[in-house]
Amino acid sequence: MNEEFLLQAVGHIDEDLIAEAEEYRPAKRPSLRRPLAGLAACLAVVFGLYWGMNNLGMGSANSGSGSAASGESQQNSNSGITDNSQGSGGDVCPAIWVDGQLYWSTFQAISGEVEESAILGTTTYTDGLPDEDGEANFNREGTLYARTDEGIAVEIDGEWVLFTPDGP
Incomplete structure (x- = not known):
């Protein structure tokens, strides 16, 4: 193909076809940006709620209403369990x-x-107050317990902690 051949080929194009080509506008493809932005916003809200519930103590049974700040909950360094x-x-x-x-x-x-x-x-776990032999409301994995002269001893974090019939 040389320049002369191309010039002859272009020269034989109908004027109506040239006008139609000038007016042609391709159809718009639907944009995925808007739906993806909505999906990303929904995921951000879900992850934000999940993080808030886990890290801010919202929704957990042990969260209470400011009990740690008011001094009702204290950690005992000897026992590894919380005094509530x-x-x-x-x-x-x-x-x-x-x-x-x-x-x-x-x-x-x-x-x-x-x-x-x-x-x-070995203890078994319950969510509420225990009402069966060997049942305890702490340490989900179970732990050894024994009878002593003072009451019941429970092994927690490698130490034996005293439990007595006297209520909290």
Whole structure:
């Protein structure tokens, strides 16, 4: 193909076709930006709510209404469990049910060792107050408990913590 051939080919185009080509506008394709922006906004709201519930204590059973700020909840460095007195926004003091009796945590570590023969078993978990032997409302994985002269000893974080029938 040379220039002369191209010039002849272009020269034989009908004027109506040239006018039609000048007026031609391609059809617009639908934009995906608007729906994707809406989807991104929805996901941002969902993740924001999820983060808020997990990190700000919203929606959890243990959140209470400012109990940590008012001093109702104190961490005992010896026991690894939280002292929540009954009636503080639904929180319950750690308790265990043994031989038809409810024992409450004193948050005090027992001095000395607990004899292996005194161990009664491993606790099972309940969300509310225990009402069956070996049931406890702390430590979902279960833990050893034993009878002592002072009451019931429960092994928590490698230490034996005293539980007595005296309520919180």
